Amino acid sequence: MFPDRLGSSAADGAAEASRECNLSRRTFLAVGAAAGGGLLLSVSLPALSCNAKAADVSTFAPNAFVRIGRDGGVTLMMHKVEMGQGTYTSMPMLLAEELEVDLSQVRLEHAPPSDDLYAEPLFGVQETGGSTSVRGNWELLRHAGATARSLLVAAAAQSWTVDENSCHAARGEVIHGPTGRRLSYGALVDKAAALPLPRKVQLKDPKDFKLIGTPAKRLDAPDKVNGTAQFGIDVKVPGMKVATVAACPVFGGKLASVDDSKAKAIKGVHQIVRLNDAVAVVADHMWAAKQGLAALDIRWDEGPNAKLSTADIVQQLAAASQRPGVVARREGDPAKAMASATQKVEAVYEVPFLAHATMEPVNCTVHVRPDSCDIWVGTQVPTFAQTAAAKLTGLPPERVRVHNHLLGGGFGRRLEVDFIVRAVEIAKQVAGPVKVVWTREEDIQHDMYRPYYYDRIAAGLDEHGKPIAWTHRITGSSIMARVTSELFPKTLRVMRAAGLHNLIAMVRGLDVDAVDGAAEPPYALPNIRVEYVRQEPPGIPTAFWRGVGPTHNIFVVESFIDELAVAAKQDPFEYRRALLDKSLRAKAVLELAAEQAGWGKPLPPRSGRGIALLHAFGETYIAEVAEVSVSKEGDVRVQRVVCAVDCGTIVNPDTVKAQMESGIIFGITAALFGEITIKDGRVEQGNFDDYQMLRINEAPSIDVHLVKSTEAPGGVGEPGTSAVIPAVANAIFAATGKRVRKLPIDSAQLRELQ
């Protein structure tokens, strides 16, 4: 259905079409942003059908997402990228539901870069991230499908000279009810393409959904089990060379000199490319490139960070956390309430730098020519890739073609274009196309890292143990500030999509991501102050990582709530439950998870259960109960995780379940192993021996329970990760009495004393 045919030529045609006609015929859809939000976003859906050059005249393309050929072939343009989260199934489900075609009838194509055509309504630019695809496009894509269906029905009605209302669409055909006459979509293409776009289309009543809500099979799975799926690293372009790169191991350092005489003698090595802060070896194949790189005698000018260590960074964070921050939320009078509290609890929490370690190491294939540039890559941000390459090559953006691919993992890594920039820098010096592949070591040592955060948190409890004061100060790098500074020329788009509230926050210096999950805990917390202090680690680039702000904050908040339950001498589940009278969806998932996990049932010694709750990623509510056992040596084994999810309307229940399983394993890896440390300005870890991943023999059993709901959809790609970390930490407390306030979990501190 979609492997190597996926992508380039047709996508390029669409890009061309969009450039030529996207202003000539467009319709504006008003789409409600999220449940209860009330904010109306205008989303443009420029039509491609006006352009005769968009493939051929026989294609009916009423908007940027749907194309139907005379042969009846339905092509759906995937403006979101598939990185495992199932978006290449959920997006087609939304389109196909309203278009009235079977999933088996559709062919998928990676969309070309275009913020005009394919912006994420929640971001204003074409981007896949933040668990937004379903919640951001839930109505937009159904509208796109319904528009196409409505035109096809109108075309059929015209052919038969009957009333449109006597016709309906089903499985790629229009049927005239009274006579039973049928016309396939393919036969209606020419007529439908000539019709004006309908002013208004009717979306289905959810009770009539045939596809949405079913566990439809993943459309990307067949190619992923037989080796034909094409990831960025699998690109083959005629005449292509392969390169691998070494950047200065110290952040901020430069290349001083390189002796390449030995490297050049290696069979298959063609060229050594020198950059300001890196060297690349271009060869016939990766092995020769790697051997060539190893044979180089490189001298680096290590620059100002040559002595930097993790301890220096933590010291700076700890010092910065003493000063007041930008207020993210303030209600009541926390100082006064704290003074009147019966009991005061305070703690410092720390989470480390983390690398993404996608299984597909970062890579990018580039062909720079005098008048154009082609980029073959798997990216979460195709238009950023295009803009960056245009800037580097001096070409106008429309001369830069980005051919997107399946991503061998994203997790935020492929939201960044640093590796695309690097590949373009190399390709500018190479005649012909070059595929630049990072070794695992370079991938880990030159990632952009989840920031180290340092949190001071305190609460005052009344005589019943209830929190009456809550203060939380988060100190760390601002990813949002960097990302915002890099937005040009997309600044206005993003600002518009972000909305006034976020705009004001940004101007005030508040990083809304850094406090996400901390500013609005679901609990009744009168007298609350949450602040953010920005402190950048010198030289260390920071970036989003699966679960973004909540992965850090839910760990802190949910661990600390557990501390309060202990201080109040109450059961952690009951303690939370009593604070959720105003958040019924949160309370319901908490109860469901506890019930399914057998909360309160006895466990063997040094085993324990921990619970954690999350409300984030739009309107998603998750509760997780982790069951762990801790050996006498302090080794933690997560035995079982029970996860209750209320993410509103579910498009594909099996995808939601899979994302919880995935997020949970990802989070356990972080809790038990995840840590990037710096010594002498360098990342100390380099491969899967010292940056470990959870393996199948260490994986818990996972039970996911989905709550049925008709609320608007929330995000599901990340919350599983965010919630499991505190669930595990709290379970360790239950098992050992040791509170985990710093990640990763240190087994040395969990050893049973002899």
Place this chain on the structure above:
Amino acid sequence: MAYTIKVNMVDHSVDVDGDTALLWVLRDVLGMTGTKFGCGKALCGACTVLINDIATRSCIVTIDSVGTAAITTIEAIGNTPSGKKIQKAWLDLEVVQCGYCQSGQIMAASALLASKPNPRDADIDDAMAGIICRCGTYVRIREAIKHAAQSAGTNEQRG
């Protein structure tokens, strides 16, 4: 130097240095990109192929050590009885997510099933612990191997 290797029953002649890893011969010289690069040090298993039916990390196998051994890759594993069952089980249980590690997972699982038609959990751990899945599809991998074993058992009874 030229080496002739047998991949998926077909002889290929390649002109590379003798220490070249089989992984890169498959991917970059022969263009068989179903076998994946993950770590280069036999730590992640993404590059797993079968050499004489034994699951092997192709990133640390040098081309001069291969000789006339039969190499099987993901592109042809569906032609073996166990590979076919594993692939079907992977689809039945919707194992894949990003899919990048799945070639290696499927190769290792196929080798396991071929040698142990009814693997126990400990067998699955032994055979599969070397292959990292960053998307965390482990729960489904385990179920899928058992599912494939059951279908294999059924077939054997029929035969």
